Structures are given as structure tokens and as C-alpha cells.
Amino acid sequence: xxxxxxxxxxxxxIALRVIRACKEMGIETVAVxxxxxxxSLHVKYADRAVNIGPALSYKSYLNMDRIxxxxxxxxxxxxxxxxxxxxxxxxxxxxCVDNQITFIGPSAKTIAMAGDKSVARQTLIALGxxxxxxxDDIVSSADMACTIAGTLGYPVILKATGGGGGRGMRxxxxxxxxxxxxxxxxxxxxxxxxxxxxxxxxxxxxPRHIEIQILGDSQGNYIHLxxxxxxxxxxxxxxxxxxxSCFVDETLRKTLGETAIKVAKAVGYTNAGxxxxxxxxxxxxxxxxxxxxxxxxxxxxxxxxxxxIVEQQILIAAGEPLKLRQDDIVLNGWSMECRINASDPADxxxxxxxxxxxxxxxxxxxxxxxxxIYDRYMVTPFYDSLIGKLIVWAKDRPSAIRRMKRALAEFxxxxxxxxxxxxxxxxxxxRFQRGDIDTHFLDSME
Amino acid sequence: xxxxxxxxxxxxxxxxxxASAPGEKSLVEEGQAITPSDIICVIESMKIFTELRSExxxxxxxxxxENEDPVMKNQALIEIELN
Numbered sequence: 001x002x003x004x005x006x007x008x009x010x011x012x013x014i015a016l017r018v019i020r021a022c023k024e025m026g027i028e029t030v031a032v033x034x035x036x037x038x039x040s041l042h043v044k045y046a047d048r049a050v051n052i053g054p055a056l057s058y059k060s061y062l063n064m065d066r067i068x069x070x071x072x073x074x075x076x077x078x079x080x081x082x083x084x085x086x087x088x089x090x091x092x093x094x095x096c097v098d099n100q101i102t103f104i105g106p107s108a109k110t111i112a113m114a115g116d117k118s119v120a121r122q123t124l125i126a127l128g129x130x131x132x133x134x135x136d137d138i139v140s141s142a143d144m145a146c147t148i149a150g151t152l153g154y155p156v157i158l159k160a161t162g163g164g165g166g167r168g169m170r171x172x173x174x175x176x177x178x179x180x181x182x183x184x185x186x187x188x189x190x191x192x193x194x195x196x197x198x199x200x201x202x203x204x205x206x207p208r209h210i211e212i213q214i215l216g217d218s219q220g221n222y223i224h225l226x227x228x229x230x231x232x233x234x235x236x237x238x239x240x241x242x243x244x245s246c247f248v249d250e251t252l253r254k255t256l257g258e259t260a261i262k263v264a265k266a267v268g269y270t271n272a273g274x275x276x277x278x279x280x281x282x283x284x285x286x287x288x289x290x291x292x293x294x295x296x297x298x299x300x301x302x303x304x305x306x307x308x309i310v311e312q313q314i315l316i317a318a319g320e321p322l323k324l325r326q327d328d329i330v331l332n333g334w335s336m337e338c339r340i341n342a343s344d345p346a347d348x349x350x351x352x353x354x355x356x357x358x359x360x361x362x363x364x365x366x367x368x369x370x371x372x373i374y375d376r377y378m379v380t381p382f383y384d385s386l387i388g389k390l391i392v393w394a395k396d397r398p399s400a401i402r403r404m405k406r407a408l409a410e411f412x413x414x415x416x417x418x419x420x421x422x423x424x425x426x427x428x429x430x431r432f433q434r435g436d437i438d439t440h441f442l443d444s445m446e
Numbered sequence: 447x448x449x450x451x452x453x454x455x456x457x458x459x460x461x462x463x464x465a466s467a468p469g470e471k472s473l474v475e476e477g478q479a480i481t482p483s484d485i486i487c488v489i490e491s492m493k494i495f496t497e498l499r500s501e502x503x504x505x506x507x508x509x510x511x512e513n514e515d516p517v518m519k520n521q522a523l524i525e526i527e528l529n
Contacts, residue, residue, distance in 0.1 A: 056461065056514060058468065191466065342492065351492035353459045381460040381516070385492040 002318050003027055003078045003102065007071045008042065009092075010082030011061060013370045013388060014294070015042035018080045021310040030074045032067055034060035036380045041372045048074055055382045061085045064092050071101050078102040078317060080310075084384060087293040088115055104317040105271050106292050113267045114290035118161050118199055120267070124287055127266055129259060132278065132286040134201030142182040145200050146175045155203040158182060160189035162197070169236070171203055204286065206438040207278040209233065210245055211291075212260035213301045215312050216270050217322045224257040225305050226331045228274075228297055231437045232426065234349055239419065239442070240426065241297035242336040243304050246397055246435035252283055263287060272298075272313045278439075296339065296386065299368060303335035303393040333393055334400040338408065338423045340371070340388040342379045345422035353381040357415035362407035366393045369411075379416055387418070397435065401427055452502055454524040456517045460491030464513040472513070474524075478506045486524060489517065504528040 007030040008018045015031060019042060022029045031046035036055035043049040050070040053060035060066070062085055071079055079096055081087035087105065094108035105111070113119055118138065121131055133152055138161060139145045149156045149172070158181055160168030168189030170181035182198070190196035213225040229245030230238040248256070260275035267290065274291040298309045307324065316322070343349045356377045361369050371388025373379070379387055392407055394400040405427045411420050426432055429445060456462070464472040464487055474486045485497040486506070504526040511523050 055516070194467075351458055351460070351494050353491060381458070381491040383492065385494075 002320075003314070005030060005047075005074065005076045006078045006080055006104070006314070007032065007067070007074065007076035008046070008080050008082065009061070009067050010080070010085055010087075011037050011040060011042060011383065012372045012386065014082040014296075015040075016045060016372055017370055018082060018310055019045050021308060021314065025311060025314060027314070030070065030076045032061070032070050034382070036382050039378075041374070050074060055380065057085065057382065061383075064089075064095050067092075068095055068099050068101070071096075072099065076101070078104055078314075080104040080313070081293065083293050083296060088291075090115065102317050104313050106269050106273065110267050110269050111292045114269075114273075114292045116161070117159075117289060120290060121199075123266055124263060127262065129263060129266075130284070130286050132201045132204060132288070135199050137199070138197045139182075139200045142179045145178055145182050145198075148200050149175065149178055152200070152202045155205070157201050157203040158185040158198050159201065160185065160195070160197070161199060162189070162195040168198070204278050204280050206440060207280050208245070208247055208437070209238070209276065209439050210248060210256065210279050210285070211274050211276045211295075212256050213295075213298070213309070214260050214264050214269070214273050214275060215307075215309075215316065215322060215324070216261075216264050216273070217316050218270050218319055219321045221322045222261045222264055223322060223324055223326045223329060224260050225301050225307055225309075225329055227253060227256060228300055229437075230297060231439050232432075232441055233439050234442050238297065239339050239341075240336065240423065241300055242334065242397075242400070243300040244331050244334070247279065247283075252279075252285070256285060259285070259287065263290065271316050272309050296389065297337055299370060299389065299391045300335040300337050303368070303391060304331045304333055305329055306332070333395050334397045335391060335393045336400050336404050337389055337391040338404065339386055339419070340390060340411075340413075341385040341419045342387050342416050343385045343419060344417035345419055346417070349419075351381060351385055352417035353379045353385075354416040355379070356413060358412075359414075360410065360412040362390065362410035364407070364410075366403055367407045368392070373413070387413075398433070401433060450528050451507065452500070452504065452526045452528055453522045454486070454498060454500060454526065456489050456519060456521045456523055457496060457498075458489060458491045459519050460489045460496075460517060462511045462513065462515050462517045462523060463488040463490065464509070466497075474506050474509075476506050476509055480504060480506060480526070498523070500524075500526050502526065502528050 005028040029046040031049040086092040090108040090112040093103040096103035170185040172178035186196040216222045232240035276288040368391040507525040507527040
């Protein structure tokens, strides 16, 4: 049976995205908000809204007890966690279950497996799924790192076991560099994640970031919705995403899709999820990690497949079997997304919070804007710098690029610095237009 | 403020932290001697953490902002008595 009321444990554009899906499905919505967000659109659009505390995330959007209490007070029978915040927190998923609330996402056990990269890695190696060659376990010293690097071959990269987002990562081209990098990476990992343990991988040069969107229901049916290419990144943060990828042919798509489903089955994954891969110039692919939640860039998949991913998440969590079969999934046309961030491209992409004076949104055929901002909206410094997403659809990649350029030129935000103008330059770039991109593209463009 | 005082200001609108992580002890106390390599406070803005150091050696004279308080760009944070 479908839920009659869902609480959205998030804010900003993704809270709006979930509220919109619920409304179209006839489900009542409960928003939660911090003191900093009382004038936000998610508060206005939801049927009910509950204040969950002060601005700082750990006192509000990360406060599990307060959010569970809000769900109970309002008789919400399910919680959608969005992305970020508590979305990949196994304890929160379990707390929902313990309070007879459905968590709209994978099980706590699956989230825990997906979140510990060394556990996920060992599970997948055992299944014969290609992973980036590296230490099969934690590297406990710089000496040990050098020994392993000697067998892998340089360059190598050190990564934090508990981490992500580029923190606790260091690349080394020689044993001398590796010794210094080890201390730096361990320190950063301890500071960022409270866990200094590291592992070591062969560093793949000029890779593409390709990810597969999957859906799995509680009956054990799985499909994939094709790939997204997310190679346009700055310091491991994605900025531009597209679907399909001009680098992925039918054969590679089928292989990656089947591999993603194999990964999902191995960790008992239900609901919508993403399997991230690195693909090198010779189309060798390596599994990277599971994103156990809806992703920021999900709309590009929606626009080429016609599948409403958030609606599917809710249906799956309610126990419905997937009605879609793999054969139903056809990638039609081309979609691209730009993340509109409150950051200053002229100042090394430093945060640029502040009051927006006015906004003019782009429109016209094939343009979608997912955002929570409006005229005179205050972009506070308390949360992520993402203030919106501009997504376009067109019949092919060159048309999508032209449409994105047109939409970016229409999009005007005054009062704060944003990434809008910077994207105009990327879309003018001849290498970008040819599709000759990799995860270091933006470094080489500057 | 005399010539011998230097005031550390916030480079960005954000949240002022006296410690490097919640629950950890404060990086500096009033009266403490500091060198330019010491991190004396942290500003978080949009999930980006910026560690601030004094440009000059000296002694922490007065901490002007409470831990976890919101701060504006260029807001005075800490007065340092220069050596």
C-alpha cells in the first residue's frame, strides 16, 4: 500500500523535488526545517512543516532523534532522506525501521556495506568485478605503501577508507613523494572523517567518470537506466553531467549495466542507486563506489529515459514491484546538467553566500530548472553551495550544447557570485564540444 | 586599538569555530602566545573549512566571537597583541 504521508528529511532543491513527486502521487508531505530555512520554498510547498532546530546541520538536518520525533508527531509513515545529510547514514535508516517508519532507500545493512569502501571492494573482488588495482586492505605505514606501490607501478593514489569528496586523497609519482603523501593524507582523513586509515590504488590517468543508475525492487527485480558521464569536475566535485556519454557504445553500456546490477545484487541493494566507474582511454572499466541514494544529477537520466526516479523510489519503498523491464529502457536524445553553485569562479570557487537581489530563470523548449531560490532569497553559509540545477534536453549532443548555451545566457542571478558565467566558457570549449573530456578537463582548460 | 594590536578578520561569511572539530579543545585561549604557523580558529562556509592563522607572532588578547557564532565577511574575530 502506498504511503499517505511522507516526511522529507532534507532542504533546498532536492526537498522540493521529492515534494513535487509526492504531490503528483497524491501523497501528503511533511517538511522539516532549521531556523535558517524558515522562509524556504520546501516549507511553503509541503502540507506541513516542522522546525527541527538551529541552523547548524548537526543540530537540525543531522539530528536523527529530532527528525524521527517530527515524523511521529505528524504521523508520517515514511521518510525520504534526499541526498547528503542523513541519506547514507545506516544508523538513521535503522532508526526509521525501529520506529515503524519506512526509510525510502536501501536497507541499513546495505548502506553500511556500501559506505565502507574497503568492505565493498573485497566483496566485489571476490565476485570478479574489475576494481582499480590496489592494496586489498588498509595500508598501515608509508613503508608498506611503498612496497605495494612497487608492485602496482606508479603513479598511485592514497585514499581514506571512510572518506570521499577528495579529502584524504594524495597522488604520488615516486616513492619519495609517497612517503610525504602518506602523512598528509592520514592527517586529512583523521581531521575530515575521524578515521586516519588509508588504502592505496593505482592512479588511472585521464579517466572518465561514468556511472550507472539502477533500480531494484524488494522482489529482487533489477534494471539499469543507462549511464551518466560526470567527468567535468573540480576537486572531485561534479559540476556538469550528461546522459548518455559519447564515449559509451552499446557494448560498453550493456557491460557496465550488467556489472552495476551484479554489484547491486551482491550487496542486497533495493531502491534507486548509482554505481560509479572509472573508464580509461582504452575502455577498461573499474568499479569505484556505490552511491546509496538519489543523486544530484538524476534529472539527466529522467530526461533521456522518461522515468521519474523519485517516483520509482517511493513505489519501491512501498513494496511495489518494478513495472519497467530492461527492454522498456531506451535512451532518447541527449540531456545535460549544470550545477549552479554559490561560489566564485574568479576566486578559486570559494563560497559566495549572501542575499540574492534578483533572479531571471531560463525557459523555453527542453529546459528544466530545479531550484529553491527566488528574488531576495538569502543564501546562508550553513549548507551546501548548490543553489540550483539547470538541465536541458535535445535530440543530440550538439543540439543539447547549443540549448545549454542559450539557457545559460538567459539565466541571471544578481547579488551573489555563481558558476553560471563559468559554464558558458566550458560549453564554448572546442575539446568539450568534441566530447574529448576526462576528470582533469577543467584543470587543463584553465 | 593601539599600533601594537592586530585584528584577525573573517575572509568569508560563515560559522566561527574555536576548535578543529566539535567536542575538541579550543585551538587557543586568551593570553596564549602564538606563532604565524599556529591555527587559531576555523571558519566554515558552505561545508568548506578554512583554517585561520595569525600573520604575526603575538599573544591572543581577546576573542571577540563565541564558538559556533555566525560571522560576516571581514568581521573582527580575534585581537592579537603583537610581540
